[in-house]
Amino acid sequence: MAGIYIHIPFCKQKCSYCDFHFSTTFHSYRERMIQAMVNELVVRKETLSDTPINTIYFGGGTPSLLNENELKTIIETIYSHFLVNDSAEITLEANPDDIDAEKVEMWARSGVNRLSIGLQSFNPSVMQWMNRAHTVEQSKTCIPIAQQGGIKNISIDLIYGLPDLTIEEWEQEVDTALQLGVQHISAYCLTIEEKTTLASWVKSKKINAPSDEHQALQFELLQQKLKKAGFEHYEISNFGLPNYYSKHNSSYWKGDAYLGIGPSAHSFDGKYRSWNIANNTVYMKGIEAEEPAYDFELLTLENRFNELLLVGLRTQWGVDLQQLSYILPLSTEFHSTLTNFILKGWITQSETRIRLTDEGKSWADKIAEDLFVL
Ligand code: SF4
Numbered sequence: 410m411a412g413i414y415i416h417i418p419f420c421k422q423k424c425s426y427c428d429f430h431f432s433t434t435f436h437s438y439r440e441r442m443i444q445a446m447v448n449e450l451v452v453r454k455e456t457l458s459d460t461p462i463n464t465i466y467f468g469g470g471t472p473s474l475l476n477e478n479e480l481k482t483i484i485e486t487i488y489s490h491f492l493v494n495d496s497a498e499i500t501l502e503a504n505p506d507d508i509d510a511e512k513v514e515m516w517a518r519s520g521v522n523r524l525s526i527g528l529q530s531f532n533p534s535v536m537q538w539m540n541r542a543h544t545v546e547q548s549k550t551c552i553p554i555a556q557q558g559g560i561k562n563i564s565i566d567l568i569y570g571l572p573d574l575t576i577e578e579w580e581q582e583v584d585t586a587l588q589l590g591v592q593h594i595s596a597y598c599l600t601i602e603e604k605t606t607l608a609s610w611v612k613s614k615k616i617n618a619p620s621d622e623h624q625a626l627q628f629e630l631l632q633q634k635l636k637k638a639g640f641e642h643y644e645i646s647n648f649g650l651p652n653y654y655s656k657h658n659s660s661y662w663k664g665d666a667y668l669g670i671g672p673s674a675h676s677f678d679g680k681y682r683s684w685n686i687a688n689n690t691v692y693m694k695g696i697e698a699e700e701p702a703y704d705f706e707l708l709t710l711e712n713r714f715n716e717l718l719l720v721g722l723r724t725q726w727g728v729d730l731q732q733l734s735y736i737l738p739l740s741t742e743f744h745s746t747l748t749n750f751i752l753k754g755w756i757t758q759s760e761t762r763i764r765l766t767d768e769g770k771s772w773a774d775k776i777a778e779d780l781f782v783l
Pocket of ligand 1: 427429
């Protein structure tokens with residue numbers, strides 16, 4: 410099984426915390442960009458020629474800015490050059506201000522069967538400093554519009570651990586999200602990424618960076634409330650009702666191959682990881698000149714070992730120590746660090762499989778890093 414990721418590098422405006430690749434001045438070249446992506450799909454079809462495609466994911470950027478013709482062109486190109494499964498999951502990331510009955514109908518007509526909606530918050534002052542393009546009202550009304558339009562699989566994104574957001578305010582955010590009747594919630598802990606507006610505010614002390622403890626408390630509350638509401642916590646940032654896990658993201662975590670199309674998109678074929686240039690003009694020129702601009706690396710044994718740990722520990726399936734030892738032998742130092750985490754109550758071990766406890770999930774990346782081989 411494999412997946413195709415399409416990166417749509419267009420946004421209406423720049424959110425203050427975001428360091429993804431996108432442009433807000435794309436109108437003059439959007440047609441040229443779509444054509445470049447179509448060409449890239451055709452040129453790279455051999456990489457997944459005999460592998461069934463289980464998932465297609467439109468991410469960004471803001472894929473909900475695509476018009477019908479653009480979306481259809483990309484989907485039709487995929488169907489004519491790849492072996493797409495009849496039951497493929499086709500996800501489109503959408504922002505609430507782009508969602509109306511007509512667009513939902515168009516997405517469903519084009520084959521989209523899952524929406525991932527970037528709500529982020531229901532708090533007006535948070536939305537303002539984040540510089541989101543939508544209102545709280547739109548965050549609430551877009552879900553019934555999507556449901557009435559026939560999309561039965563809806564995920565929403567939330568962000569927690571925000572500067573000055575109290576635990577009570579966060580609890581309200583989670584309660585509001587639960588009232589929307591969605592099947593999946595992705596909740597990301599705010600990270601202050603370099604070169605973002607938020608990073609400059611923190612540097613100039615206009616805004617206080619939230620503490621790790623503050624973020625951990627909000628994460629614990631999130632886990633408790635979502636579990637109580639019937640959601641399964643299958644990956645650190647992802648909660649789904651039974652049978653509503655993201656198939657696309659799950660396949661990344663299980664190490665399946667994927668093809669990433671568009672500027673900044675990453676690909677993985679089982680051995681090599683590659684990533685397209687994160688520059689719209691250079692990307693388009695490269696494709697047009699048949700000299701695509703990308704970088705790649707062959708994963709070393711150390712890379713594979715560390716990646717299996719980092720990604721596996723974040724999931725409910727955990728990591729199989731035997732599988733890890735097939736890559737590199739487990740050192741005495743590894744075993745003693747692992748024992749410390751087990752004694753601390755952050756990791757449990759059942760036969761050869763290790764998993765994070767609910768408490769350990771608050772420190773997932775730190776735990777994985779301490780177990781890495783260098
Ligand atoms: S809409 Fe999404 S991709 Fe675009 S700037 Fe905001 S967070 Fe980033």
